[in-house]
Amino acid sequence: MSAPRGDTLRVAVAGAGWAGCAAALELTLQGHQVTLIEAARTLGGRARGVDVRGLALDNGQHILLGAYRDCLRLMRRVGVDPDAAMLRLPVQMRYPQHGDGMDFAAPRLPAPLHLVVALLRARGLGRADKLALARLNSAAKWMGWQLNEDCSVSELLARFDQTERLTRLLWRPLCVAALNTPPERASANVFLAVLRDSLGARRRAASDMLLPRLPMGALFPEPAAAWLEQNGGALRLGVKVGALDQDGDGWRLDLHGQAPSSEQFDAVVLATPALQSAALLAPLPGSAALCAQLAGFDYEPIATCYLQYAPGTGLDLPFYALEDDPANGRWGQFVFDRGQLDAAQDGLLAVVVSAAAGAGELARDDLAAAIAAQLAHDLRRPQLANPVWTQLITEKRATFSCTPGLVRPTVSTPFPGLVLAGDYTASDYPATLETAVRSGAAAATAIHAWNALPREKRNLSHDRGASARDSVQ
Numbered sequence: 001m002s003a004p005r006g007d008t009l010r011v012a013v014a015g016a017g018w019a020g021c022a023a024a025l026e027l028t029l030q031g032h033q034v035t036l037i038e039a040a041r042t043l044g045g046r047a048r049g050v051d052v053r054g055l056a057l058d059n060g061q062h063i064l065l066g067a068y069r070d071c072l073r074l075m076r077r078v079g080v081d082p083d084a085a086m087l088r089l090p091v092q093m094r095y096p097q098h099g100d101g102m103d104f105a106a107p108r109l110p111a112p113l114h115l116v117v118a119l120l121r122a123r124g125l126g127r128a129d130k131l132a133l134a135r136l137n138s139a140a141k142w143m144g145w146q147l148n149e150d151c152s153v154s155e156l157l158a159r160f161d162q163t164e165r166l167t168r169l170l171w172r173p174l175c176v177a178a179l180n181t182p183p184e185r186a187s188a189n190v191f192l193a194v195l196r197d198s199l200g201a202r203r204r205a206a207s208d209m210l211l212p213r214l215p216m217g218a219l220f221p222e223p224a225a226a227w228l229e230q231n232g233g234a235l236r237l238g239v240k241v242g243a244l245d246q247d248g249d250g251w252r253l254d255l256h257g258q259a260p261s262s263e264q265f266d267a268v269v270l271a272t273p274a275l276q277s278a279a280l281l282a283p284l285p286g287s288a289a290l291c292a293q294l295a296g297f298d299y300e301p302i303a304t305c306y307l308q309y310a311p312g313t314g315l316d317l318p319f320y321a322l323e324d325d326p327a328n329g330r331w332g333q334f335v336f337d338r339g340q341l342d343a344a345q346d347g348l349l350a351v352v353v354s355a356a357a358g359a360g361e362l363a364r365d366d367l368a369a370a371i372a373a374q375l376a377h378d379l380r381r382p383q384l385a386n387p388v389w390t391q392l393i394t395e396k397r398a399t400f401s402c403t404p405g406l407v408r409p410t411v412s413t414p415f416p417g418l419v420l421a422g423d424y425t426a427s428d429y430p431a432t433l434e435t436a437v438r439s440g441a442a443a444a445t446a447i448h449a450w451n452a453l454p455r456e457k458r459n460l461s462h463d464r465g466a467s468a469r470d471s472v473q
Contacts, residue, residue, distance in 0.1 A: 009266040009451055014241045017045020018433050019421040020271030021224040022440025030448045034233040039240035043221035052391045058216045059393050060304045061336050061350045066208035067197035068434040078223040086210040091198055095321050096378045102169045111204040129166040136160045145196035150404040153183035153191045176354045179402040179430045180300045187404045193428040213341045244280055267417035269443045274424045286414050293409050302398035303356040305371045307387040313347045314339050329370045331359045364392045399431035400424050411443045416459050419443040
């Protein structure tokens, strides 16, 4: 571990999702004494494990990208081998063979040759569709994958004359899956950042799609917590931060669920959801503007429907794209064969419904039945209409709505030694695991830099910032 330039700090990290675990890890590596506090009894936040009929499942099916450098780096740091823990596939968008979809799959060739070959080989796309894709890709590269003025994804696609078929089969499902926001309301700049690191990646491996073989908790949060305790940190599960107050040069946290009920720290990372962080900050003088920003997000749900079939039931590929059409009872967007990821889940399929507000209006059994019927139709296998059992899991606040021009808060706050971490913080990425991990690393860097200041200067920048904020208010 590197020695800190200033004093060794006692740091509380509130929230043991991916952002909090990353912050705790980085702070420990910097030489600080870290206590990781989590209100739940499980780790992982909104990417956590659940027990369903004796199976260790996740609250949602995830896909990571090879471009998630910080996720992969920290996994390796805590002893997880990404190549063993995840199935690596070249970037692809493949629909069931017998439908009206497309089959686009990159070979294992160097970039950008892999995409050129994939486009030439793509089935289900006409000449106009392929030219439209190449046109948008070339224009995005020329623009540096960024617009001077943000707009909706739909407006971006119209601006570059994308065909209806390409939009329906590629751009819309990519946008909904990556941003969890319909293209009519989604940020073009954030979408372009995703395309930059997938279709536009300079290394083919960066565009690869990574499907977890392990439960999400075992992929990073659980080994990160174990590593933390092995390296002198502390983990407290089932403990909620009820309040925080400035106490001299540090912070006093009221902790519910353990004794003592109050504890002092030199610095704090709030890696709790934005609304919870706003509630904790609200009593502090000068917090009004930040609290309004934290409380101002709109949210989008994600639903995952697990369907168990007889042993041996599976897909020809690890996953397929599905064409959704809510008006005609088609809700599924992607289906995953869990048995190809974990042999203990033989016969289990997982269907994802992103931006699932409309799906949430249906009764759970009705939604599951509609998804099963969609699978039976699209895969031409009538038996899939009758699973042995189904389990629908909906994360109501899965991500914030990733709208054009949305201003997200930085990890810094107007308070000395207090920073934020979470996938909602400022980034060119949407609310992904990589965004969460990067925010945790940034929060740790901010605290370490603040600690390196001379003691007499640590509060100076805070006082100036608070005065400026008060004058605006």
